[in-house]
Each structure stands twice: as structure tokens, then as C-alpha cells.
Amino acid sequence: MDKAKLFFDTTPEQLVGLVFPGGVVLTLTFSDKEFPPEGSAHNKPLYISVECKEKWVPVVLVDTGSAINVCPSRIAYAIGLRPIDFVPIAQVIQAYDNTSREVMDTIVIPRKRLDQVLKEQSMENDSDNSKLGVRAALKRFNFTQSEYGGSAAAVVVLLCLPLAVVIKEEYSIWKSKKEAQLQLQLQPPSIDLKIVTENQNTETILPPSATSNGGEEVLVLPTSQKQADSDSVSCWRTIFQPPNRGDDYTILQALFSIDMLILFFATICGVGGTLTAIDNLGQIGASLGYPKRSISTFVSLVSIWNYLGRVVAGFVSEIFLTKYKFPRPLMLTFILLLSCLGHLLIAFNVPSGLYIASIIIGFCFGAQWPLLFAIISEVFGLKYYSRLYNFGSVASPIGFYILNVRVTGHLYDKEAERQGAIRKAGQGLNCVGVDCFKLSFIIITAVTVLGALVSVLLVIRTRKFYRSDIYKKFREEAEKEMAVAGNGAAGPVSETKVR
Template sequence: METHFLSNRWTVLVACIWIECCAGASYSFSLYSQTIKTRFGYTQQQLDIISVLKDTGECIGIVSGLLYDRFPPWLVLLVGAGQNSLGYVVIWLFVTGRLAIPAVWKMCLFICVAINGQTYYNTASIVTCVNNFPENRGIVVGLMKGCLGLSSAILSTAWRVVFPESDGSSFLLVAAIVPSVVALVLMPIVRKYDPLDFICGSSTTMVRLGMVSAPVVVLALFLMGFSFWDGHSFQADRVEFAVALIILAAPLWVAWKANHQERTSTSTSTPTLSELLITNKGSDQSVITEYTNKGADQSVITEHTNISLWGELCSFNFFLVLFTSAIALGSGYVALNNMGQVATALGFTQHHITIFVTLISVCQFFGRFGFGIFSDYLLSNFGVARPLLTAMAGLILCCGYMLIVMAGTFHWTMYLGSIVIGLAFGANWCLNPATVSELFGLAHFGTLYNVMQVGIPMVSYVLSVWVAGYLYDSESGRGGQCRGSKCFKLTFIILASVCVLAVMSSSILWWRTRHIYRKKFISI
């Protein structure tokens, strides 16, 4: 019984949820960026260069994708844990004075190494779960990316419990230890299963996925509500962290029930496709046709195996996905990385900055998970192509940037802007990978998923260093503190304008692929 419980796709799903809930330390850059800037005397442009290399480490995951396509997921997690620990520990040694003050390029190198470890966690978790639940890839990608977005709120809670009344330097130690330990403990469980063995009874899979996801949604709401409480104390933080751990344990029980029900229903119902092929060796194609006509998800059977990886990478549709990701997510990273400086310039305290980070983190979860469910629903019931929702997410992101522009006059728009940016940023992280898996299949998904992100740090570099950093330093004087909305107002206007390009490119992709989605999902 214990072997069956540990060796099934539902337990793998829960293990990947836990890994992703600890893997997003990159979204907590605002918690320690000011510490790095003041201790090392960096200018805003230098700090933005560091943040760009952070984004580069997070987005350049081609190595992890190639590694995943050739080796088991546990090896990918092992490499990621090693990189994560090495990079963050060295940065912690720099910040705490145990090593000499580093040149900017050294900080860039080690923060890139640290954050790049996150790509191994993401690849192992997301690609494995999409492989295990191919008929529900929207909700699975949304859940995994949502937990990643939620992780910065969880890690910041753990940080306040372990290091109360500490500055941002101690958070680096939490980021070095917690994700690596969780990944190392759970890596033997994370493995791929043949999705054809689970097609029978797939009508109830969505319900079971909803049950697994429900505790994570409750956790997101709990963390959001707790972040607004002004009476934070060490005891309150301990209670918050304990409740968060209890909520995170709940999906394990749901996974046990789902696995038991799935095994029971499989043993008493129609045999799986793999079993049919074994007993009908001479008529494989007829068996596949008969089986798919009974309601199996045709996207599982007809993957794009006739197209080479190079052909997929060179296609115009893939270029549009890559361009949309680069613009929308690259500009989003600029907003997230500078949120601490924006809040400081507008007179907010460190407590308020923590609230903004938590709001963005929680709303990223709802954006990733919510748009995953919503896009799956529209896709299966109305044939609505995901790129259309990506265009909508781009428009919402533009509105979020404009709310930050208004924060100099109306401080409450800073809160609303954090919520809107988090939702739209998270939605893009969910929709683009799901689109790639649908248009190009799962044969090279590990590599395509990571290549899709290569343009993000390029856009982030231009907008961070030559827009946000340059304008901030121009207003403050080199290395000085800037006060008022003038520090970032023009920056966020430019971000909103650039994001319109992402809306245009995703609209073109929708127009090019709408008939494919309609034919594939409406005429079944």
C-alpha cells in the first residue's frame, strides 16, 4: 500500500506542489535589494543590472530542459538544489561581511547561479505534471506556476519566524536552505508515468484536481488576509507559519483518496490504452481509433512527433509566443524588482513593502491558477484559443502599470496596482507554457518551455537599466535617494506602452490558431 501511494501521479503532483511552494525566492528580491544597495553603495542602475542578471538566471533554463529530456526528473532537481544553495550562500557571505565587498559583476554572477537553480525545480515539476496529466494541462500548469508565485509569501513568513527583527540579509540564508532541502527530500518521488494508463476515468480527474488545489487556494487567501494585519508579532508569525504548513499538508490526504479511487475504478472499468495495445498487438491503429472515439483526449494521442525540435523553434507561431513572453514578462519583472524602491520613494515603510510583496505573490498564484482553470473551461466548452486570453492578460498588465503611475497622488492605487500586476503577470506565466504544449506537443516540451523564456531577460535588461535605473538616478543624483512619484512615473508609463506590443503579438497568434483550437476542441 505504501509503495502504491508513493508511486502514483497524485503523490507526484503533491510533491511538485511542495517543491514549487518553496522555489520562488526570485520574487522576493524587494526584501533584500535595499540591503544590497546600501551596504555595497551601489547606484540604482547597478542594482538594476543585478536584478536583470537575476531575471536572466530565472529565465535561461535551456540546460535544465535538455537535461530533463535525457535524464530522470530527480537528477534535474539534484542539480537545481546544488546551484541554489551555492549561489545564495555566497551572496549571504558577501552581504554579512564574511567575504570582501564584491564588484558588481561578482554579485551578478552568483545571483544568476542561485536563481538559475529555480529553473531546474520548475522544469522537473511542471513538465512532469503536464506529462502525467496531459488532458488537464491548463489547470496543472496554472497550479504549478501558481504555487511558484505563492512561494515568496511562504518563504517570507518562514524568514520572519526563523530570523525575527532581522534585515534582508538573513532572508538569503532561508532562500539557500529551504528550497534545496525540500527538493532533495522529495526528488525520489518525482517521476513520469505513462499518461495513457490514466485515460480511463478521466471525467473525474478535473474534480480530483480541484480537490488537490482547494487547500492551496485557501492558503493563498489566508496569506493575503494575514498580510494586512498591522499587529504582526513574533508569536503571530509563528501561528501564521504553522497554519500554512497544516494547509499545505492537506493535499496529501486528497492525493491518497484520489489514488485509491483511481486504482479502484481502473481495476473495475475499461482497460487502459496500454493494456489494449498489449493484448491487440496486430491491430494497434484500430485499437487507438476505437479508444479515442470513446472520449479520450485526442491531444494525448496525436502529439506533434513528426516535427523536429529545430522546426518547432523556427516556426512563426513559436516566435510569437516567445515575443509575447519577452515583452509581457520582461516588463513585469522590471515592475516587481523595483517595487521596493517605488514604495520607499513614495514614503511607505518596510512593513508596507512586505505587504506589497505578499500581495503580488498571492495574486500571482490566483493569476496563474485562475487563468489556468478559466482557459481550460473556455477551451473545452467553447473552443476559445488561449492566445486570446493572453492578449487580455496583457491589457490587464497595462492597467496595473498605470495604477502605479497614479500612486503618487492616490496611495491606495499602490495596493490595487500590486494586485492587478500580480494577477496579469501570473496569467502570462500560465497561459504561454500551456499554449506551447498544445501547439507543439509534449515531445520536446521541456526544451521549448525553457527556450520560450530566453527573450525575457533581454527586455528586462533594457527596461531596467536604460529606463528604470537611468530615470531614477537622473532624478536623485548618482547613488542618492529619490523621493516622490517623479522617480518612477515615466518608467511605468513606458512599461504600459511597451506592453501593448505583447497584446498585439498574442492577438496575431490568436488569429493564426483560432481555427486549430475550434476544430480540435469543438468538433470532437
């Protein structure tokens, strides 16, 4: 085309249409009207955003003929591209600093719409410093051997901290018993006692009453007839007649109590959700485009914070309970709500959010277990604690099966099939993109919130119990044992009769 008649109001797009009569426009055009107020003498950069696969890529490169368009794999997966869309290519890219990178694949995407946007770039020092800070935070660190040794030593110290607590408590108990024995040795020897019990099947000892028998002291320990009668009653008749909270429940009384059902349901929701996230952490990282090294880091973070969650939850809840009467079920509610934050970070693929999600989910998973078992021991007693302990553990596989197999696995396979993946014998489907786990973790978040709301019912039901001195009976039993040991050290018992 040598000549073309142009009107005065011809737009750049119409001019390009004349140059490319086939209708395929591969150029970007703009006019003087799109200049900023400074005019053509401005030095502001041109930012171009592209809509691809119904996803917006905020900044792209322009192919000027002497450069190539580079798309990181993470962005490609995020905008919905599938592995089958790419074409392998044996090409090596060399950057200006003489570093080489292999090209994974190439893809040709039909252009749908290009938006040309002129954005002002702030040149203030504060914004520059913040950008530099972000770049420094995202930069990978390389540790020396001595630094690895120091971090390992710190982990060993953290592992040994619970032993320090145990040693301290055992030393306090030994010291108190030693002081009690010294006090008894300084007291005058006691008189001989004749201990008489009226029923050898009794387990409850009431306050003693002393009588005189020809100058000889007789200590009569009456028994509780009610307790003796309750021992002979079948456990099936007392299923729905539980004792007060803190006393020893029978197994059936505990299993059919409302408190246990509430606690069991809340544990299914909380532990099931966090365990599902931990089990699928590798697939989540792969689908969101994280490198294999980062996925290994996620697993390490979950393991470390799982342990710290178990230690911190038990230690902190005990301090709050003894000093502030803070109910332990309320601590469980807060842990469930905290785990929801980790689930949402996975669902919406927050940039670098999987690192934070691994920490939160690992901590919350570990924190739920000591709270669960402590609540069982405090509310239902210690007589059948070992069996109730195992019953509480059953909540984990139930929640894991429902949320992982029936929900997450099903939705993952469904999304993979929508992307065109084909199931092969003995192999699972491969899903790529944020949609692989988005709906699953939204559902898990909703279930965890439901578990937190249900746990509030347990907080309300046990608020009076936790406001009282729940350790009073244990202290009384310890004092009785010390008194019996003291009587044995002070003087011999003359006669013991059992009727």
C-alpha cells in the first residue's frame, strides 16, 4: 500500500487497521491524549496490565523484537494454565550478568485485551526504602555451618525445657516432704492408736471421731453407706446420673455426657482441618507454584511449631488457669479461631502466605492435644483417664477422613479433571492453580468456625467449675498421705482391727 487517504480524526487504531488489513493487530498504540499533564517530556514509566485466562497480570514485558517475554511458573499456574498447554523447548537464556537459566516450556496465548495504563511512580525515599526492605525480606539466606550448629543447639534447648519444669516440680515435692518429716521428728511422740473400720469394702473415709476405751485411744473411721451402695449398682443404671464435674465419672457416664460430646465434636472440626492441611502441604505448594526447596521448608516449619504448640498451650493455659481462673475450654476456642487464619491464607493464595500458614497450622495442631487431654482429666476425673484419653484421640481420624478424603480429595480431583488431567492406573491426578484447594479450605474454615462456636457451649457449661479451686481435692489427698506417713514415723500403731 503506497498511498492511503486519511481523515483528520483518524485514530491510531484505525491507522493500524489500514497497515494490517487482515484485522490481526499485534501492536500497542497510544496518542498524545494519553500523556500525563507534563506532556511528552515526562520520564514516567509505562506499565501494561494484561487479562489472561480471566486473571489479571499487573505488570508484563513488551516484546520489542530484541527481547523475550519471561513468565515465572508461579504466575502461569496462578492464571490457570495447565501443564498440557505448554510446549517443551531446549533453550537457554543468558542474562546481562552472564547467568544462565534453562527454559521450562513455551506457550502462545491468544491476545484478548490489552489495557494501556500510565501510572505515576513515586520517587520519595520512603517508598524506595520500603521496596528495598521487601526485596531484602524475600531474598534467600545462606547459612554457614556454625550458624546451623547454633540453630540446632537452640532447638535442643527448647526440647529440654519441659524437663526443667518436671525437675523443678519433683524437687519442690521432695523438699516439702522432707520438711514435714523434720517437723514430725521435733514433735513429741504420739499415743498409740487403735484403728477400727466398720466395712472393708469402703473407699470413702469420713472425718474421724475419737473415743476413750479404758485409757486407750480408739480411732473410729466410719464409712459412707451411700458409696458402698453405689459400688453395687450396675453402671448401666447410672449412665445418665453423672457426678459433679471433677469427680470420677464412669466410662459410660463420660461417653454419654453432653460435655464429652461437645468436646468431641469441636476436636473433630479443629484437628481434622489442621491435619488435612498438614497432609496436603506438599500438593498445596506444588499447585501454587512453590519450588521443592520451599515445600521442604513448609514441612520443617510444621514439625517445629507443632512441638512448640504442645509445650506453649499446656504451659500457658496452666498459668492462666491457676492465676486468673481462665477456663481451658476457652483457650481451645481461641486456638480454633487462630487456625482459621492459616486456612484462609491457603484458600486465597496470599503471596508467600504458605510460610505463615505452615507456622499457624503447625502450632494450632500441636496446641489442641494438651488442651483436649487436660480438659478430659479435669472434668471427668482420673479414674478412667487412660480409656477416655483413647476415646478423645478417635476424633482425629474421623475429622481427617471427612475433611481430607470426602471434601478436599474429592474437590481436588474434580478440579484436576476440569483442567483436562487424565487419571492413569496407579497414579493420582495433578491439579495446578489456586482453585485446586480454594473451595476445600473455605469449607474447612467454615467447619472450624463451627467447632469454635460449639466449644463456647462447653465454656459456658464449665465456667463455674473452672472458677472454683479444681486442685483442692488433690491437695487434700496429698495432705492425708503426708499425715499417714507422719504418723508412721512418729510412733507405732498398737492394733488394727477390720470388721
